[in-house]
Amino acid sequence: MAIPLPDLQRAALLSMDLHSSIVSIYTQNDPEYITRVAAVLHTARKRGMQIIHVRVGFRPGMPEISERNVLFAAVKANPQWQQLFSGPNSAIHSAAAPVGDETVITKHRGSAFTGTDLEMILRANDIDTLVLLGIATSGVVLATLLHAADADYQLAVVGDCCADRDPDLHAALIERYFPRMAAVIDAAGFCEAAAQ
Incomplete structure (x- = not known):
């Protein structure tokens, strides 16, 4: 049974890791991806929802990264990958960038x-x-x-505003795993529901 879209009265939209560099790498085969994201953000703003932008960032030398962290240790060891999170590449894509005083969270x-x-x-x-x-x-x-989910939030995932380099894994998560914990909707469905 599909989980219905929760009430959006006390909702926040988390727009996560949409660095320009990451968007360009992960959405090469989906040129409409960022247009859908921009539409969702625009609708959420019109509704008055709180929008929180989440980005990856590190201090010079990346002291936040332990050698025991397999994913980020690989980034720390590779100057080319480090470029994804520094300089202009680390900026949130212009179509998804914060507006006004929208909150930006930097994660490690x-x-x-x-x-x-x-x-x-x-x-x-x-x-x-x-x-x-x-x-x-x-x-x-x-x-x-x-x-x-463990912290008891009601959840929705905008499925066609997520992307992954592994299309099979993306599909399995969006179609089979996420629906166990969240309403999974597309951008058009979110915009329609949020506009009401």
Whole structure:
């Protein structure tokens, strides 16, 4: 049984890891991806939803990364991969960039919660529902969804505003795994529901 879209009255939209460099790599075969994301953000703003942008970032020398962290240790060891998170490449894509005083969270791990003040911001704003989108489906979206589900948030995932380099894994998560914990909708469905 599909989980219905939760009430959006006390919802925040988490737009995650949409660095220009990451968007260009992960959406090469989907030129409409960022257009859908922009439409979802625009609709959420019109509705007055809180929007929280999540990005990956590190200090010079990446002291936040342990050699025991397999994913990020590989980034730390590879100057080319480091470029994804520094300089102009680290900027959030212009079509998904923060507007006004929208909150930006910088994370150093997969989940938007781990080691950040996201939980405090959500509590301070009486948020009980999260709408998730971002890159990668098997990275930040999965890690954040699992944390949020364990923390008793109501959840929705905008499936066609997530992307992954492994299309089979993306499909399995969006179609089979995420629906166990969240309403999975597409951008058009979100925009229609949020406009009401």
